Ligand SMILES: *Cc1c(COP(=O)(O)O)cnc(C)c1O
């Protein structure tokens with residue numbers, strides 16, 4: 034990673050801001066900006082104060098002022114050139130890392146004139162396969178591949194191959210796939226103790242399940258409550274898919290802080306953030322960053338009181354949370370047995386061990402599911418209706434998912450839960466023994482997040498990376514996490530040993546802080562204006578399409 038990191042650490046935007054802030058000539062301008070901000074955003078700030086507290090509101094005020102300043106700096110020729118120059122360097126580094134153009138390796142930029150024969154195709158496929166980072170098989174990657182067993186992959190691939198031509202958009206042509214999909218939804222609904230009135234659909238993944246729930250609540254709010262400027266209230270720790278839904282579907286999103294000790298969302302603040310435009314609230318079981326299950330019964334009670342939707346994000350909890358009790362671990366209520374819970378998303382492609390591209394979205398009532406559907410009754414192409422985002426869908430994925438569920442069965446999942454959650458508990462106990470680290474809340478499932486008050490946690494993560502571990506970096510506050518999978522199970526002791534070593538190394542050489550992930554997140558945290566972070570992220574996405 035070093036190339037882009039070095040340029041990253043040289044990025045001097047925050048220095049420019051500091052110069053600006055400290056310049057005596059600009060006091061008047063600063064005051065004008067400040068008054069403008071208070072005037073323009075006063076009411077919003079008061080609301081924020083009630084929900085997010087003083088510190089966060091102050092931080093956000095700083096961000097608003099900071100963005101204005103960056104806007105000013107970027108509009109000057111020298112500021113623009115300087116920032117653009119730095120950005121270009123960073124983005125070039127990213128491209129070299131993710132899309133290297135290696136000598137002697139063919140790049141297919143145009144369609145081949147004459148198609149390849151099977152032998153040539155196999156050779157090429159092998160080469161692309163060899164390109165993969167094989168790390169995941171050694172069990173050192175957080176999340177990503179959840180089962181990875183050869184026998185399991187083999188039978189799923191068989192199912193895949195058998196159904197590769199199918200498309201559930203045409204149920205008359207592929208009745209078997211329709212039946213499989215209905216059965217998947219039914220099995221998952223039962224797993225989440227859904228009442229007989231309940232209903233659901235499959236989707237392409239957790240993000241689509243969440244997008245669909247938010248869209249359903251938006252249309253429900255409009256139709257049944259006349260809400261035309263919908264808002265949703267979610268914990269800080271909710272998955273970014275909710276921000277995506279807000280962005281796609283024009284829903285205002287309000288984030289609520291978590292309790293610093295339990296790391297569950299502050300339900301009082303959550304309640305305060307609800308107003309007449311609120312269509313839904315949400316909680317996670319568990320959340321992605323810290324693996325903590327929110328207080329779902331309290332959230333559901335709030336939702337019931339205001340007659341709004343309550344979505345439980347079980348995308349990650351998927352096939353672990355429903356089996357915690359049976360596997361002999363402490364559990365927390367999370368499913369349709371709680372009266373106010375109106376929808377749940379569950380990713381079959383995570384701990385359900387289905388192939389990637391598979392999730393289930395569930396609703397308490399059929400009436401709610403109807404708001405997810407799309408209808409185009411007058412289309413020239415015929416009366417059109419589709420259940421979720423996609424039109425045509427891969428029946429192969431449904432067959433693969435069905436095969437995974439039927440292969441494992443209830444006892445298979447209980448066994449997997451014992452292994453995976455057991456591994457997480459081992460790792461948790463080990464992390465708690467390391468003086469310089471602290472664990473976020475009391476994780477009950479498969480993710481454990483930790484930070485440090487004395488050392489730079491990203492630095493520790495980078496050192497783990499050097500030892501072959503691929504962990505997940507978190508921010509606000511800085512932390513890293515590991516999501517245990519079946520592949521992690523045999524490596525819990527090794528993880529703790531490596532982690533202790535990395536902590537010791539970081540203690541004896543703390544000056545690594547200016548490099549690696551520490552530099553990236555240090556820089557990102559110091560920037561009040563995230564448009565620059567977005568531009569780097571955009572460079573990253575662009576690089577993915579570089580041939
Ligand atoms: C993985 C995940 C999602 C959705 O992610 P996809 O990558 O779209 O499947 C949503 N919420 C949580 C808590 C998750 O861990």
Ligand SMILES: *[C@@H]1O[C@H](CO)[C@@H](O)[C@H](O)[C@H]1NC(C)=O
Nearest residue numbers: 468530533534535536537538
């Ligand atoms: C790391 O430091 C701790 C505490 O200082 C010590 O007990 C331990 O032996 C060290 N571990 C290694 C692997 O150096």
